[in-house]
Amino acid sequence: MSVNKSTLVLKVGGALMQCEMGMARLMETAAKMIANGQPLIMVHGGGCLVEEQLTANGMVTEKLDGLRVTPKEQVPVIVGALAGTSNKILQGAAIKAGVTCVGMSLGDGDMVSAKVKDPRLGFVGEVSPKNATYLEFILSQGWMPIVSSIAIDAAGQLLNVNADQAATVLAKLVDGKLVLLSDVSGVLDGKGQLINSLNRAQVEELTHIGVIEKGMKVKVEAALEVAESMGQPVQVASWRHAEQLIALSNGEAVGTQIQPD
Numbered sequence: 001m002s003v004n005k006s007t008l009v010l011k012v013g014g015a016l017m018q019c020e021m022g023m024a025r026l027m028e029t030a031a032k033m034i035a036n037g038q039p040l041i042m043v044h045g046g047g048c049l050v051e052e053q054l055t056a057n058g059m060v061t062e063k064l065d066g067l068r069v070t071p072k073e074q075v076p077v078i079v080g081a082l083a084g085t086s087n088k089i090l091q092g093a094a095i096k097a098g099v100t101c102v103g104m105s106l107g108d109g110d111m112v113s114a115k116v117k118d119p120r121l122g123f124v125g126e127v128s129p130k131n132a133t134y135l136e137f138i139l140s141q142g143w144m145p146i147v148s149s150i151a152i153d154a155a156g157q158l159l160n161v162n163a164d165q166a167a168t169v170l171a172k173l174v175d176g177k178l179v180l181l182s183d184v185s186g187v188l189d190g191k192g193q194l195i196n197s198l199n200r201a202q203v204e205e206l207t208h209i210g211v212i213e214k215g216m217k218v219k220v221e222a223a224l225e226v227a228e229s230m231g232q233p234v235q236v237a238s239w240r241h242a243e244q245l246i247a248l249s250n251g252e253a254v255g256t257q258i259q260p261d
């Protein structure tokens with residue numbers, strides 16, 4: 001089931017929540033887009049806040065291939081940082097910019113099915129699209145869903161999902177256009193220069209030689225999955241650069257285009 005072909009799914013990385021100016025600019029852009037009739041879903045991360053909170057609670061954390069290993073005892077802290085603090089900070093910024101928003105998590109409204117991804121990662125979730133009714137209703141009101149990447153499986157267990165993967169699933173659910181906004185201007189080459197366009201073969205080569213790694217590896221893989229399954233490019237761009245947000249709101253290509261072929 002799809003909401004609207006033109007729904008934009010905008011994923012923002014956690015560093016945004018530590019930048020008042022960045023949040024204000026992004027939400028002003030969102031407000032303009034929504035006023036122009038552009039349905040918009042915001043999906044957010046919060047990796048840095050998770051780390052801060054785990055450290056404050058005397059816990060150590062590690063990542064495996066860009067995904068956070070999530071032991072059971074860390075779940076409450078991680079859920080608090082993502083579904084609580086990060087989600088509400090963004091809601092605050094949206095409200096300040098005049099955007100009517102609904103703060104929620106992947107676990108709401110039967111949107112996704114969730115299961116444990118890999119026992120080695122602990123309580124990390126893998127999600128697939130399920131039911132768009134709830135999102136459709138919110139979008140039909142001209143409201144903006146702000147979605148954290150906390151999912152809940154059929155047994156009621158809370159699961160930590162990488163936010164790029166969460167955005168991927170919601171883009172598929174609403175047949176939307178996916179834009180992944182991070183703190184870098186896009187995928188950078190070995191010399192730190194922006195790469196305008198990448199296909200799977202080029203991604204594999206750059207990953208193989210270690211130019212694309214960590215969080216960017218997860219992001220680019222999520223982008224490739226959507227680009228290939230939906231037959232349209234996915235943009236990886238920056239929330240830091242105001243000009244990229246303006247171009248984005250004008251429907252222009254920004255950052256790196258991850259291509260379906």
Ligand SMILES: Nc1ncnc2c1ncn2[C@@H]1O[C@H](COP(=O)(O)OP(=O)(O)O)[C@@H](O)[C@H]1O
Pocket residue numbers: 012013014015045047181182183184186187188189211212213214215216217219
């Ligand atoms: N080739 C690359 N180009 C750009 N960033 C890269 C690359 N390889 C690794 N990175 C790292 O990936 C980070 C973006 O991924 P991540 O931290 O998960 O972002 P976010 O939290 O915004 O989703 C960059 O800040 C950078 O440190």
Ligand SMILES: CC(=O)N[C@@H](CCC(=O)OP(=O)(O)O)C(=O)O
Pocket residue numbers: 012013014015044045046047048050066067068078082124125149160161162163164215
């Ligand atoms: C399983 C997993 O890795 N979950 C991520 C969820 C948040 C996230 O993805 O945040 P960014 O978008 O800021 O990186 C984490 O715990 O950091």
